[in-house]
Structures are given as structure tokens and as C-alpha cells.
Amino acid sequence: MRAVPLRCASLALVLMCGACGPLFDDVEPACDGWRPGDVVLTELLPDPEGTDTGQEWLELHNPGRSAVDLRGLLLYAARPDGSQERAYLFEESVPVEARGYVVLGDVRSDALPAQVTHSYGDTLGSLGNSGGLVGLRCGSVVVDEVRYTGPLRSGVARIYDGRLVPDAVDNDEASRWCDAPAPASDGGTRASPGAANPACAEAATDGGVPAGSCLSSRTGMVRSLSRPRPGDLVITEVMADPKAVADTQGEWVEVYALREVDLNGVTLANEGSGRALLGDSRCLELKAGTHGVLARSAEATLNGGLPPVLGTFAFGLSNGPEPHALRLSLEETLLDEVSWTSAATPGVSRQLDPARRDATRNDAPEGFCLTPKDFRFGLGDQGTPGAENRPCT
Known part of the structure; x- marks a missing residue:
């Protein structure tokens, strides 16, 4: 039976108080419009020092560019298999600022302790110390939903790795979570509630390549990653509606590197x-002055005949006349972003005029035009993936 504080008295005309939990979906329209990923779970403390009662907490992050309000959402906790779920309904306004935390x-x-924004009281019971689901x-x-596993340390x-x-979606991977590192001074809870997380300690990745390194296909040697900074990468071409193959195989994005x-x-x-998230034990290296292609499929027989693909993505690119955006980021740092509102032309890519090839001048939608026939x-299909774009006229 879910424990949902619905303030049954206010719903007496709709349902009996004893049925508040089971009929929640029938009477809860207040949260319409939410999508997966609008807020993300980034940290939790299921096993505080001393007694758990009254000291457990979890952290949410708003990755978007607009504030959101949790009112109408349901917060729930259960065993790792989803059984014995208990839930809490946000009846009051709980705003989360853009890029902010609660x-x-x-x-x-x-009285709320300094690190807690909002209390859900005793409705979730105690979070499992050997694992659970929130x-x-x-x-x-x-x-968003996260399964965490033990052993947990009192x-x-x-924390979700602060480098990411x-x-x-990515926070579903247990390998991207770790124990919060020790603070600079000894003592106290090891945590970062309400703030960006620190990085998890680096560990070896697949193939024995240490994190922060990659295997160069040019030299066959392991080397340190050359991480891009804002302005080093530019989004230069987008194929949102291929005609020769299905969208799920043939969509692609081209990027250009101003330095290696x-x-x-x-x-x-x-x-x-x-x-x-682009990743591999091999170096996804892009030389200065060259283009790289990111695509839905890396297989040339399926993706419409693209040149070698540097990385793949699983989400779709919308085709309609509505707000669109693509952004490249590294951890919390935005590298480049483009936006537009026009509908895609079937079988024709949108390309950036080479004269505007930097991370500032490609912000203007008029800097892009359809690839000539x-x-x-x-x-x-019309496009220049991995090659020089044509000037817009």
C-alpha cells in the first residue's frame, strides 16, 4: 500500500480517504507536461551516521534552462525489485531553478537543517541501507528513477560522478555512481547536498585503459585525453530527415574542430x-581543421553511405517547424550550441556557411542554409558529411 499524503479531506468529493493511494493516477492532472529527464537524481544519503530517522535525504538537479516546480509530482521509494513502494505527493510549490539543485x-x-530544501516527512519510511530504488x-x-546498490558506508x-x-539515462548505470570523496578536513558527513558533485575517483576502463586516457589508433599507444574547451568544437551540419534511409538509421550531425x-x-x-555520452577506450580524436560525423548508425550500409562515423547517438532529431537545439558539452561546460525553428527538408542537410565557422557566429540560424543539390x-541525399561545406548564398 502506498503511503501518499494526499490530504484526503480536500478530496472528499472525489474519493474516499482510504483510496487515496490507488486512485492517485485518476485525480492527479497537476503535473501534466513533464518529460523524462526534466529533473535528475544526483545524490542520496540512505545511511547517515547514527540513527537514519530524520536524517536521510536525496538530491535533485534541474539540467534545463528554465525553472521547474515539483508540485504535483510523486516521489517514491521501494526495494530494488520495486516491491513495497511508498510514495509522497508534492502538494505545495517546490521550485527548482535552472541548472539548480534541491x-x-x-x-x-x-525546523529544516541547512542542507534540506523540502521535507517529505515519514512517508517514504527508511531508505534501504543495502540497496533500493528511488x-x-x-x-x-x-x-527519473535510480536503483542503488550496497554496500553503503555510514x-x-x-553521488553521480561530477565529471559527467x-x-x-546515464545515471541508470551503477558504474557512474560512487561514494562521495573525503572532504579536505576530516570529520562530518561525506556529501555535497545542494551543489555540483565532485568527481569520482578514476578507475580503469574497458580494455585496461585508465580513465582520463585513451588508446590512439594512430600510434597504438595509450595517451592522456585532449579535452575540448568552449569554442574548440563547432556544430556545422545537421541531417534531421534523411530520404535515402530511415531516420532511425540515417540522421547525423557534423562537428568541426578548431584545435586537436x-x-x-x-x-x-x-x-x-x-x-x-561519447566514449570508448580508443581515442575519438579530431584533428584541428577537420570534420567529424556523429550518427544514429555507424554502419555505412544502413546510414545512407556516410563516411567513417566518430560516435553514435540514440535519440531522434525532430523534423517539424518548432524550436530545435543541439548542444555539445563536457561535464558541466557548454562547448557549442545551435538552435533553429524551421522544418527539415527531406533528404537535405542544413549546413553552416564556412565563413561563420566558430562557436559564436554559428548561433544565428541565418548562418545555416540547405546543402545545394x-x-x-x-x-x-544532399549533404557534405565529413567534408567542407558550401558557402550560403
Whole structure:
């Protein structure tokens, strides 16, 4: 039975108080419009030092560019298999600023401790110290959900790696969580509630390549990553609606490097919840003055005949006349972003005029134009993936 504080008296005309939990989905329209990833779970403390009661908490991050309000959402906790769920309904306004954090705690007193933004009281019970599941949902839409596993250490929070952009898909991977590192001074809880997380300690990655390094295909040697800075990468071409093959195989994005960089650890995201973290034990290296292609499929027989693909993404690119955006980021740092509102032309890419090829001048939608019909690739779609763009006229 879910423990949901619905203030049944205010709903007496709709349902009996004893049925508040089971009928929640039927009477809860207040959170319409939420999408997966609008807020993300980034830290939790299921096992505080001493007694757990009143001291447990979890942290939410808003990765978007606009503030959101948790009112109407359901916060829930359960065993790792989803059984014995208990839930809390946000009946009051709990705003989360753009790029901001809130901390939700099981505070049982009137006074909130400094690190807690809002109390859910005793409704979730005690979070499991050997593992569990926590999440947020709006009706049938799961905004974010995380399964955490033990062993947990008393007084040590579990954090999503601070080197990574908080993401509701990527945070499903247990390997991207770790114990909060020790603070500079000894003593106290190891945690960072209400603030960006520190980096997890680096560990060896697949293939025995240490984190922060990659295997160069040019030299066959392991070397340190060359991480891009803002302005080093420029989004230069987008194929949102291929005609020769299906969108799910043939969509692609082209980037240009102004200095030699590796794309390992870079995130490509769209205007919604779509995100792809680029990573491999090999170096995703891009020389200065060259283009790289990121695509839905790396297989040339499926993607319409693209040149070698540097990385792949799983989310779709919208085709309609509506606000669109693509952004490249590294951890919390934005590298480049482009936006537009026009509908895609089937089988024709949008390309950046080479005269505007930097991370500032490509911000203007008029800097992009349709690829001329004389420039085709692979199975015949118009575009110049991995090659020089044509000047816009």
C-alpha cells in the first residue's frame, strides 16, 4: 500500500480517504507536461551516521534552462525489485531553478537543517541501507528513477560522478555512481547536498585503459585525453530527415574542430531529453581543421553511405517547424550550441556557411542554409558529411 499524503479531506468529493493511494493516477492532472529527464537524481544519503530517522535525504538537479516546480509530482521509494513502494505527493510549490539543485529529506521536525530544501516527512519510511530504488513520476511518466546498490558506508553519500553531465539515462548505470570523496578536513558527513558533485575517483576502463586516457589508433599507444574547451568544437551540419534511409538509421550531425581534441566524455544533446555520452577506450580524436560525423548508425550500409562515423547517438532529431537545439558539452561546460525553428527538408542537410565557422557566429540560424543539390553523398541525399561545406548564398 502506498503511503501518499494526499490530504484526503480536500478530496472528499472525489474519493474516499482510504483510496487515496490507488486512485492517485485518476485525480492527479497537476503535473501534466513533464518529460523524462526534466529533473535528475544526483545524490542520496540512505545511511547517515547514527540513527537514519530524520536524517536521510536525496538530491535533485534541474539540467534545463528554465525553472521547474515539483508540485504535483510523486516521489517514491521501494526495494530494488520495486516491491513495497511508498510514495509522497508534492502538494505545495517546490521550485527548482535552472541548472539548480534541491535536497529532499525525511525531516520529522518543523525546523529544516541547512542542507534540506523540502521535507517529505515519514512517508517514504527508511531508505534501504543495502540497496533500493528511488524515483519521481508524473502519472505514468517516469521523470527519473535510480536503483542503488550496497554496500553503503555510514555517513557517506552516493553521488553521480561530477565529471559527467547529470542525465536521467546515464545515471541508470551503477558504474557512474560512487561514494562521495573525503572532504579536505576530516570529520562530518561525506556529501555535497545542494551543489555540483565532485568527481569520482578514476578507475580503469574497458580494455585496461585508465580513465582520463585513451588508446590512439594512430600510434597504438595509450595517451592522456585532449579535452575540448568552449569554442574548440563547432556544430556545422545537421541531417534531421534523411530520404535515402530511415531516420532511425540515417540522421547525423557534423562537428568541426578548431584545435586537436578528443570527443571522449563529450555529450551531444537535443532540445529535449535526448543525450548521448561519447566514449570508448580508443581515442575519438579530431584533428584541428577537420570534420567529424556523429550518427544514429555507424554502419555505412544502413546510414545512407556516410563516411567513417566518430560516435553514435540514440535519440531522434525532430523534423517539424518548432524550436530545435543541439548542444555539445563536457561535464558541466557548454562547448557549442545551435538552435533553429524551421522544418527539415527531406533528404537535405542544413549546413553552416564556412565563413561563420566558430562557436559564436554559428548561433544565428541565418548562418545555416540547405546543402545545394549538386552536393550529394552515399545513396544520394544532399549533404557534405565529413567534408567542407558550401558557402550560403
